[in-house]
Amino acid sequence: MKFEEIEKLVRQSLSDLREHDLILLKHDVCERSITHRLAIYVERRISELDDIETCRLDVDCEYNRNVVGRLGAPKSLILEAEDEHEKANKFGCQSEEVLEVSSYPDIIVHRRGDNDHNLLVIEVKKKSSRIGDSHDIKKIKAFTKKDELNEYGYSYGVFVKLDTGRRVSNQQVCDWYIEGQQQRS
Numbered sequence: 001m002k003f004e005e006i007e008k009l010v011r012q013s014l015s016d017l018r019e020h021d022l023i024l025l026k027h028d029v030c031e032r033s034i035t036h037r038l039a040i041y042v043e044r045r046i047s048e049l050d051d052i053e054t055c056r057l058d059v060d061c062e063y064n065r066n067v068v069g070r071l072g073a074p075k076s077l078i079l080e081a082e083d084e085h086e087k088a089n090k091f092g093c094q095s096e097e098v099l100e101v102s103s104y105p106d107i108i109v110h111r112r113g114d115n116d117h118n119l120l121v122i123e124v125k126k127k128s129s130r131i132g133d134s135h136d137i138k139k140i141k142a143f144t145k146k147d148e149l150n151e152y153g154y155s156y157g158v159f160v161k162l163d164t165g166r167r168v169s170n171q172q173v174c175d176w177y178i179e180g181q182q183q184r185s
Contacts, residue, residue: 001054003183006120006156007176009045014160014172016041028128028165035106035124036061042107042122057119058112064104103139108154118143118154126164133159137175145180 018025021037043059106124111117121143123136137159146153157177163169176183 001051001119001155003156003176003178007174009042009049010120010122010158010160010174013038013041013045014174016044018168018170022168025162025164025168028126031106031124031126031129032062034126034162034164035122038122038124039107042109042120046109053117054119056111057109057117059107059109060112061107062104063108063110103142105139105143110154115152118152119156121152121154121157122160123157124160124162126162127167128164133161140177141180144177 017034017038020041021034024034024037039059039061046057046059047055049055105121107120107122108118109120121140123140125131125133125136140157140159142150143152144154144157155178159173159175159177161173161175163171
């Protein structure tokens with residue numbers, strides 16, 4: 001699937017979310033409730049595509065298993081450690097520069113059972129959140145990169161920043177990632 005097609009699908013799904021579930025955004029409900037509804041719209045849009053292979057993909061929220069390698073092991077990522085606190089709290093990594101963390105993305109479009117059909121990873125953050133964006137962005141970079149440290153290699157990743165509460169608007173920030181690199185907003 002081409003970047004333009006997946007970008008359009010995500011934008012349409014976000015539009016569906018605003019159209020059908022605006023009350024969730026206006027009332028600033030928890031991120032999980034919002035991402036669940038967004039995943040439903042992504043799944044509907046995927047099922048409407050003409051591409052048979054893409055139509056057979058699964059859409060999951062907070063999917064936390066990697067069935068490749070250690071069968072049924074929790075999904076984990078190797079992230080770059082940013083500060084001394086992270087370096088001191090690394091999980092089983094040999095290098096002080098990286099950090100292994102259990103990780104489950106907000107929404108993924110993939111085929112369950114392998115890592116060969118990982119199409120899209122979505123991380124959503126409400127602008128009202130007091131938690132910074134850096135961890136979610138590091139996750140997207142790692143999930144979209146396929147190398148000796150991380151085996152997932154999603155084709156596309158998007159970090160979505162949503163207005164909620166009194167500031168709800170038709171605007172949202174979408175930062176796109178391919179092969180671990182930010183593309184454009």
